[in-house]
Amino acid sequence: MLYIQEFDIDSYCLVDENGCYIENPHWESDILTFDRYEEWEDVYAISESSWYSWSSWSIIDKESGYFIAFRAFDNVLWFHKGLGVAGKKKDEHWGFLYGLIDGKGRFLTPCQWDTIDFFWNGQGFDFLGKVEKNRKWGFLDREGREIIPCQYEDVSFFREGLAAVRTDRKWGYIDEAGNSVIPCIYDHAEPFCKGTAVVSLGKVFFEIDKTGRRVRDVPAQAQDPSSGVKLVPVDCDGKWGYADQNGNMVLDCRWEDAERFFEGLASVKQTGKKWGFIDEQGNLTIDCEWDDVLFFENGLCEVRRSGAGWGFIDRSGNLVYPCIGEDAEDIRLHMLCAERRNNEF
DSSP: OOEEEEEETTEEEEEOTTOOBOEETTEEEEEOEESEEEEOSSEEEEEOSOTTSOOOEEEEETTTOOEEEEEEESEEEEEETTEEEEEEEOSSSSOEEEEEEETTSOBSSOSOBSEEEOOBOSSSBOSEEEEEETTEEEEEETTSOEEEEEEESEEOOOBTTEEEEEETTEEEEEETTSOEEEEEEESEEOOOBTTBEEEEETTEEEEEOTTOOEEEEOOGGGSOGGGSOOEEEEEETTEEEEEETTSOEEEEEEESEEEEEETTEEEEEOTTSOEEEEETTOOEEEEEEESEEEEEETTEEEEEETTTEEEEEETTOOEEEEEEESSHHHHHHHHHHHHHHHHHO
16 A cells, blocks of 8 residues: 655655655666645556646556556546546646546547546545536546537536536536437526436525426525535435535435535434434434434424424524424414414513
């Protein structure tokens, strides 16, 4: 196993488990030093040039110390489980074009895209990754074939067979063959999760199903796209966690079930237990003690206990309205009526 440690000011080196320096494979007895590095689960990517000049990147297997590629690339975006993205200089000016590389550091494609990104779901890569060329986005498979041409202003990753795409500043959805499934009419569109996706028309946010049918309204303040990074539930072989919309896993897959975040809290179900809530750092803020829950809106959430009915809790998990309602909408009406009565007297 290899480890990185500081060698000198602004430089690093590799050492093995015994603390012995790794030599440069082209010059024996010369310690391999480098200025920058990236670390992934099973490899290091190292650069032997200074920050102001073109880089010469190598990829090294952490376990064996084997050089998968030596001074082969001008840049490396990522490398994971035998698939990676590496780049060559675009021209004499600063910039790169990227292609896919395999587990042996060989290019699967020419370097022709401005960026390439695949979604890692904790178990494997999605079949299709998104690529950008000349400020337009499309989709690439893991063999390097551009399945859907770069023709969209922006795209999301595919989730549940559909991806959000933007044309003329409006969002819709396509399938994995590139067919338009839901027309580009929305001002905002999120990935599908458990059969529905959150979209907006103006400031009105709601969920749609895979036919585009409006399912239910959601609070705008909980789904404002300008409010920061949104975490999306991800199924990892039967366990649920959360990723950001760029496909980076943020919260480990450890829940039996998980829903979207609303007002900074998401409902999660522990294995063999009930529902509770976590915050965006993954902390369990409300214990898993409820048989069913909805989502937070204006600081309150509908919850249900078996045999008792529906009630409301606040963000601390305190029951602020008893579980007596037949359904959540009935309880909401009761609370509104009670609030109105209190204001009148």
